[in-house]
Amino acid sequence: MVKYVSGAPIQVDVNTTVNYKNKIEIGAGYRTSSSMNFLAGFYISNHLRVLYNYNQTLRDTPINNTHGIILSYRLGDGFGNKK
Secondary structure (H helix, E strand, O other), X not given: OEEOOOOOOOEEEEXXXXXXXXXXXXXXXXXXXXXXXXXXXXXXXXXXXXXXXXXXXXXXXXXXXXXXXXXXXXXXXXXXXXX
């Protein structure tokens, strides 16, 4: 994603995630001159997954490094393959 706000430098976000057989998921991202982020998670069932994310700032900001946990529930076919 590329973002431009008048009076500020252009900002670029690059993110990627890899999912292995709907069992585990890992990912990483970078925001130009601002932060890096990492995530790892696993699928508890076909409908429920848990992810942990960590954001590392690369410069002094009012909000420093953060941790988070995401619970995601999907209805219907869940996270399974669509037919």
